[in-house]
Amino acid sequence: MSDSDDNANNLPDGQMENGHVPMEAQPSPSNERYSGQASDQFDIDLPTSHRYLGKLDNVTGYAFYDDGEVTTLAAIQTNTLVFPGFTLPLVLNNDLEINMLQRHTLKKNAFVLLTPNKTFKGVFPYGVIMEIFETHLRNDVLYLKARSRQRCRLVPGKEIKTLIGELYQVTVEVLLEPTITSPINCTQLSSLKARRSFQSSEYREFYKYRKYRQYHLSQFPLPGWVYDKHEICFLMDQLIQGLSNYYLIEFIPDDPVQLSYWFVQNFQLRHEERLRIMVTRTAIERLRLELKFLNMKRLICCANCDAEIAQQNNVFPMSKDGVQSNYCNPGGYVYETVTVSKATNFNLIGSPSAQFSWFPGYSWTIMQCRMCSAHLGWKFSSVNLKPDTFYGLAKSGFDVKIIYEENEAL
Template identity: 85%
Template sequence: MSDSDDNANNLPDGQIENGHVPADSRSDRARDRRSENGQECDQFDIDLPTSHRYLGKLDNVTGYAFYDDGEITTLAAIQTNTLVFPGFTLPLVLNNDLEINMLQRHTQKKNAFVLLTPNKNFKGIFPFGVIMEIFETHLRNDVLYLKARSRQRCRLIPGKEIKTLIGELYQVTVKVMLEPPITSPIYNTQLNSLKIHRMYKCTEYREFCKCRKYRQYHLSQYPLAGWVYDKHEMCFLLDQLIRGLSSYYLIEFVPDDPVQLSYWFVQNFQLRHEERLKIMVLGTAVERLRLELKYLNMKRLICCANCDAEIAQQNDVFPMSKDGVQSNYCNPGGYVYETVTVSEATNFNLVGPPSAQFSWFPGYSWTIMQCKMCSSHLGWKFSSVSLKPDSFYGLAKSGFDVKIVDEGSDNL
């Protein structure tokens, strides 16, 4: 963030762009906490950060970008250091006239572009990316503000040139990747005599447990123990992952759809860059959930990327957005920060006075955080005198590393 014109702060009270009204004005959210000076405080509306109100009022873009499984298409591409999985939003601010004109020309017929990310060594482009659909945009004072939603994963076609258009703007040819249907790995091998009694196709773990007797009859034809096959069932993996995540997150924020959960995990659980890339290449939700269960069992610390000083623990993370604890935000200069919100932090110093300009969390002022040991930029402290929580920390993913202190047990 930096000081700039706060266009969004001029909006009428109780409104955000496109006429949406915050949930607090539509419901009776609890106002049962007071600040230290006795002033009544509202609970922060976690719908607001996902609206990216700080971008100001944007115009809706018509059309829908969706491609068939395996379809090959040529699109404009933008490279950032962040990852956005399907279902999540990316805000962008473009200040360069040439980049703006080039992007507008390439997205005039197809309101979509490819988001590229660096490889695990940050020395090249990773061959997998996501197709982003532009759904809101506005050109104001020679600056292009836009919001794009991740729709589909894709893969760069080997041998096809990655053409540089200007700066970090490219033209690429990609092959679209879609999710295959979710089925039991043993569903098509079920004995016909058993199908008469019960068709084995469970979507919930409770149903899975009820079918255990029939499942044992079915699995008796195979040489391995039944638990081996259980660990490849979607409902079993879903139940195990949600149980594990309940130690860190409120269950109400965790999706119960297996595909959505496999993407939500990457956006919210603190993973290393190479771990996130490994998940991105996996073609099915079963594969992703199995790997995510392995990562979930590892004890992690959030440390300074420059000197390894401990900044926060995994159980300090909490959601300040309906997307979860980790979201993408953009500063006036166009730099995208993948930001993790935590309730507690240590080993940092605050630099400069608080500022409310271009705040990603309406109602909060931000102050720059630097590492106490090496003065590297870590993120921002957000504070408010009228909202609860009255303070929290937004850690920039570019400023910290995830350190694994315990590998855990790999029972999958």
């Protein structure tokens, strides 16, 4: 199967394997807008705006709940994970689903996003509360964008009520971030703690206070380095150093809570690893767990046949949100997509198309696994922008394989 094969998907006319369909009302990107020289750098702010959805209307209001608050909300289940601070685009084509969602979000401008459990045979008991901030009903299709605000968990014993299709009603308990404190913050030397600082948000400053920490640590039975490894500044320094091998440091957040969520959206983790981070309550615990995951060598492989597709160091950001973002096709299917600079073991299917492109100025071509013909994602190409070529891998089409060294396997 070569790159020039004609629509070998055997799908209905006008429909393509990745779910994209031609839309008469959706204009193609203007050639004038992207007719600059080949040295033009792609604007990574564009994908986060999801301009392929068309013009949407702003929604007023703010959805925020108190820690431990129990509330009943509409819920949508997808195969994607969205952590606080990140955006989810949605396209709803079913009239009954649209009416039901609009009715349930009329007073509460929010819904719960549910995700599958680790076996993909049920609903995971933790999710996130999504706040709708833009929406528009056009040609009987509802386009919306929602931002993840808070983690939550399903209240045990409460029924998950099916409203229609993939739309549910659930009762959840809201989970907020506990205050970050030092592991030796409970020291009884209050007067000493007030006069001689023993903690810092910056790792470099942290070492300036080491001699003062010795006074506080003298009360505890374990060596000082044990407590140092539980300080938030130590964990952040270690994690950022490790991530800088794969990502530009300017894209990595310096807030511990944001960093703990950014890691999940950008580093390539297995589904069960991401779920494990989802249930972890504090930023310190999440960063410790993520530091462990960071030190494992990983490969991106075809989910169907395990053929190697890319390596961890091939990932790079084409969006200011990072290397991994959620995008929606006209059929309403949400793809969690990872952008990589290099890929292997794939064939291209069909001709390039700019229709409904998630990256304005780029045309996409379907990628299939060379070994088993499973759908992997899309090749994006442009004659006017840099990079001129990259690949968007659909998370539903690949697995993350952990490579253990011989001594680790033993």
